[in-house]
Amino acid sequence: MTDTITAASAPGTAVADLAIESTGLAKRFGGRPAVAGIDLAVPAGSVYGFLGPNGSGKTTTIRMLVGLIRPSAGGHRLFGQPMPVAAPGVLGRVAALIEGPAFHPYLSGRANLRRLDAADMFADRRTAASRVDAALDRVGLLAAARKPYRAYSLGMRQRLAIAACLRTPRELVVLDEPTNGLDPQGTREIRSLIADLHAGGATVLVSSHLLSEIEQMCSHIGIMSAGRLVAQGPVGQLRAAAGPARVDVDTARPEDAVRVLAACGLTDPAPQPGGARALLGDVDVETIVPALVQAGVPVTGFRVTRPSLEDLFVGLTGEGFDVR
Ligand SMILES: Nc1ncnc2c1ncn2[C@@H]1O[C@H](COP(=O)(O)OP(=O)(O)O)[C@@H](O)[C@H]1O
Numbered sequence: 001m002t003d004t005i006t007a008a009s010a011p012g013t014a015v016a017d018l019a020i021e022s023t024g025l026a027k028r029f030g031g032r033p034a035v036a037g038i039d040l041a042v043p044a045g046s047v048y049g050f051l052g053p054n055g056s057g058k059t060t061t062i063r064m065l066v067g068l069i070r071p072s073a074g075g076h077r078l079f080g081q082p083m084p085v086a087a088p089g090v091l092g093r094v095a096a097l098i099e100g101p102a103f104h105p106y107l108s109g110r111a112n113l114r115r116l117d118a119a120d121m122f123a124d125r126r127t128a129a130s131r132v133d134a135a136l137d138r139v140g141l142l143a144a145a146r147k148p149y150r151a152y153s154l155g156m157r158q159r160l161a162i163a164a165c166l167r168t169p170r171e172l173v174v175l176d177e178p179t180n181g182l183d184p185q186g187t188r189e190i191r192s193l194i195a196d197l198h199a200g201g202a203t204v205l206v207s208s209h210l211l212s213e214i215e216q217m218c219s220h221i222g223i224m225s226a227g228r229l230v231a232q233g234p235v236g237q238l239r240a241a242a243g244p245a246r247v248d249v250d251t252a253r254p255e256d257a258v259r260v261l262a263a264c265g266l267t268d269p270a271p272q273p274g275g276a277r278a279l280l281g282d283v284d285v286e287t288i289v290p291a292l293v294q295a296g297v298p299v300t301g302f303r304v305t306r307p308s309l310e311d312l313f314v315g316l317t318g319e320g321f322d323v324r
């Protein structure tokens with residue numbers, strides 16, 4: 001669609017700086033297109049929020065990225081290396097949580113992780129026990145390590161799945177809807193886990209159908225709609241693309257307020273019932289109220305409204321985002 005903002009086109013962003021880069025990635029299921037024309041650019045070291053409503057194609061794209069399914073068209077690189085040719089070398093640098101691995105209900109959380117670890121050709125046998133316990137500790141499951149999986153709550157199961165991909169340090173961590181089924185506390189824990197991974201130098205791709213849940217922890221965002229990537233780029237750039245910030249002043253003297261807002265450099269100032277409004281532009285917010293007061297305008301209320309990424313999504317697709 002229109003207005004695709006591409007991180008790759010930002011000055012100084014070379015291809016080698018991208019942890020993930022795809023071109024024209026597409027997948028059809030039985031002749032029906034699920035996703036098409038996906039040009040993803042995930043900068044190394046970023047926390048990339050891969051957002052879109054249910055059914056928009058996030059999981060399908062992620063499954064192609066980590067080599068679980070073959071694209072019908074297009075291709076991609078991980079750390080600059082072509083997939084799937086480079087998979088044997090590259091996949092040891094990648095951890096992925098995709099719709100949860102299969103866990104055995106009668107084995108404990110710890111035994112499940114040890115089993116997965118034993119099947120991981122990239123994992124070092126000698127450090128298995130300590131790595132598994134460190135991963136359990138990291139997601140707050142160490143105390144429940146000996147409980148059978150079937151006794152775990154949904155949130156604990158999700159955390160065990162996350163622990164499974166934290167067993168060994170990875171440069172790229174891909175988490176498909178890691179907050180699914182978690183309560184607000186669990187969601188906060190995932191956010192802090194992602195912040196830790198980021199601080200440790202990892203690139204994180206995290207998908208969600210709940211924009212508000214992950215928007216705040218991402219440096220970059222890609223937005224999916226109906227199988228297409230409709231926008232991507234640094235969060236600040238996307239917010240700016242969502243539209244200008246708007247200033248509302250409540251006052252009994254709207255005409256005077258309009259005059260002052262114009263003098264401050266705000267654009268499109270206009271009176272409205274109970275006050276005045278204008279677009280902020282590059283004007284420093286802090287200067288506005290003092291200018292109004294100095295001009296003798298009695299200010300009873302002042303608000304700055306910045307359009308959200310949700311507004312951007314609605315603008316790009318004509319539909320709402322968080323459909324609960
Ligand atoms: N294995 C499959 N076979 C047929 N259709 C599929 C399959 N996987 C996904 N789809 C379809 O592809 C579209 C995108 O699904 P998905 O990637 O799961 O979206 P999301 O992860 O954003 O919810 C949906 O229309 C879904 O029904």
Ligand SMILES: [Mg+2]
Pocket residue numbers: 058059060176177
């Ligand atoms: Mg999905």
